[in-house]
Amino acid sequence: MEIAYFPGCTLRASAIGLDDSVRDTAAAFGFDFKEVPDWTCCGATFNLAVDNIMALAPPIRILANAKTVGDRVVTVCAGCYNVLKRANYTVRNDAEKRKKISDFIEMEYEGDVEVVHYIEFLRDDVGFDRIGKELKKKLDQVKVAPYYGCQLLRPEEELQFDDAEDPMLMDDLLKAMGCDVIDFPHKVECCGAFLTVCTDLEARSAAKDDDTGGAVSECSYTILDAAVKRGADFVVLSCPLCLYNLDSAQDAIEKEHHGFKKIPIIYFSQLLAVALGLDPKKYALDSAHHYVDPSGVVKAKVLS
Amino acid sequence: MCPTRVSLSRENVKGDFVQLVNEISGQNVLNCYQCGRCSSGCPLTFAMRLLPNQVIRLVQLGLQEEALETNTIWVCASCLTCHARCPRGVDLAKVMEALRAIGLRPGTHDRIKPEDLPPETLAKLPQQALVSGLRKFTK
Ligand code: SF4
Numbered sequence: 001m002e003i004a005y006f007p008g009c010t011l012r013a014s015a016i017g018l019d020d021s022v023r024d025t026a027a028a029f030g031f032d033f034k035e036v037p038d039w040t041c042c043g044a045t046f047n048l049a050v051d052n053i054m055a056l057a058p059p060i061r062i063l064a065n066a067k068t069v070g071d072r073v074v075t076v077c078a079g080c081y082n083v084l085k086r087a088n089y090t091v092r093n094d095a096e097k098r099k100k101i102s103d104f105i106e107m108e109y110e111g112d113v114e115v116v117h118y119i120e121f122l123r124d125d126v127g128f129d130r131i132g133k134e135l136k137k138k139l140d141q142v143k144v145a146p147y148y149g150c151q152l153l154r155p156e157e158e159l160q161f162d163d164a165e166d167p168m169l170m171d172d173l174l175k176a177m178g179c180d181v182i183d184f185p186h187k188v189e190c191c192g193a194f195l196t197v198c199t200d201l202e203a204r205s206a207a208k209d210d211d212t213g214g215a216v217s218e219c220s221y222t223i224l225d226a227a228v229k230r231g232a233d234f235v236v237l238s239c240p241l242c243l244y245n246l247d248s249a250q251d252a253i254e255k256e257h258h259g260f261k262k263i264p265i266i267y268f269s270q271l272l273a274v275a276l277g278l279d280p281k282k283y284a285l286d287s288a289h290h291y292v293d294p295s296g297v298v299k300a301k302v303l304s
Numbered sequence: 305m306c307p308t309r310v311s312l313s314r315e316n317v318k319g320d321f322v323q324l325v326n327e328i329s330g331q332n333v334l335n336c337y338q339c340g341r342c343s344s345g346c347p348l349t350f351a352m353r354l355l356p357n358q359v360i361r362l363v364q365l366g367l368q369e370e371a372l373e374t375n376t377i378w379v380c381a382s383c384l385t386c387h388a389r390c391p392r393g394v395d396l397a398k399v400m401e402a403l404r405a406i407g408l409r410p411g412t413h414d415r416i417k418p419e420d421l422p423p424e425t426l427a428k429l430p431q432q433a434l435v436s437g438l439r440k441f442t443k
């Protein structure tokens with residue numbers, strides 16, 4: 001069965017390990033993901049100014065294109081999921097905006113495509129039970145901290161992914177995979193998100209006075225320290241921006257916080273691919289794609 | 305974190321600024337009753353000069369200049385924790401976005417310029433970071 005799949009701009013570039021592992025694991029379960037035709041970037045962040053209608057055009061155009069494949073579109077990047085689902089919610093509930101966007105993109109779209117996150121797809125279409133049965137590697141030595149961040153969860157009334165304060169969906173998937181899932185109180189905390197663009201800014205920018213520069217490493221420290229102290233081997237997530245922030249901040253954190261122990265950050269789907277027995281070299285689990293190289297822990301805990 | 309000295313006036317409170325923020329954010333800032341729950345859960349307060357609820361208060365009082373010049377509106381990461389917890393249903397992230405928009409829309413006050421970003425940064429940032437950062441900090 002053909003199912004529309006929207007990778008998003010980051011997945012075809014820096015988050016290639018996320019994209020490849022999603023496509024290959026879906027194929028391993030017998031599903032045929034077909035890329036949304038003619039797709040573009042969704043805009044990366046949902047515009048919160050309600051008078052900005054322009055920002056709705058890219059995600060709605062993507063959804064209208066997805067409709068040529070089917071009535072659902074699967075996506076995995078938490079940012080894309082947030083933008084597509086919120087844009088969909090907006091046109092479903094606002095006839096005037098719906099008409100304006102349709103006129104502008106010259107495509108009829110009524111909000112009738114369902115936006116589905118790949119974890120939801122694994123639960124509803126593959127089934128967590130089946131996943132557990134088909135794994136080739138035992139993961140009971142792997143201690144993971146599932147990290148959801150913001151974009152999968154909030155606003156809860158629009159996204160309906162899971163409870164915004166105490167989500168369990170990724171926990172449940174990882175448990176079904178046989179992992180030792182830690183109780184992780186910082187799973188819904190923000191990593192600092194787009195403030196990361198200010199981190200390296202030289203004195204020329206107006207943003208230099210905003211105190212945004214060190215924000216990401218401070219936010220990341222709170223999250224990572226909690227995971228490390230609970231003995232996690234990996235932080236597991238589904239957002240390339242969260243991965244970059246939590247991963248790249250660790251050098252700065254080490255300098256700032258004496259005794260901090262580094263921890264590799266990986267995508268849930270990379271772990272799934274390796275556990276299904278797919279070739280680990282194919283999924284960017286290496287130092288070229290990570291600041292904190294996950295390959296040693298993958299080898300010791302998953303492949304051994 | 306000590307609040308600046310401000311002068312209150314009927315013109316400010318009844319002025320266009322409150323109206324404009326409400327229009328862009330789709331919120332009614334007067335719904336906020338200053339309980340402070342947003343600020344207690346906000347993960348970025350360590351970098352903010354005014355707390356999120358203090359910024360809302362400035363808006364309620366129509367104090368445009370004071371509200372726009374605090375770094376809080378640029379430190380806010382749109383994480384929506386405040387919105388998830390506000391007992392009055394105020395979407396504070398949208399109010400912050402409206403304040404950024406009022407600052408940015410004249411087109412003369414972009415917070416970052418792509419040409420200011422060092423080439424190493426451009427090479428390593430994920431596309432998602434760059435696109436969302438430019439959307440938040442420029443017109
Ligand atoms: S939580 Fe809501 S009502 Fe309370 S101070 Fe914040 S915005 Fe106002």
Ligand code: SF4
Binds near residue numbers: 342345346347381
């Ligand atoms: S949306 Fe902004 S103000 Fe609200 S909790 Fe997050 S960072 Fe703080």
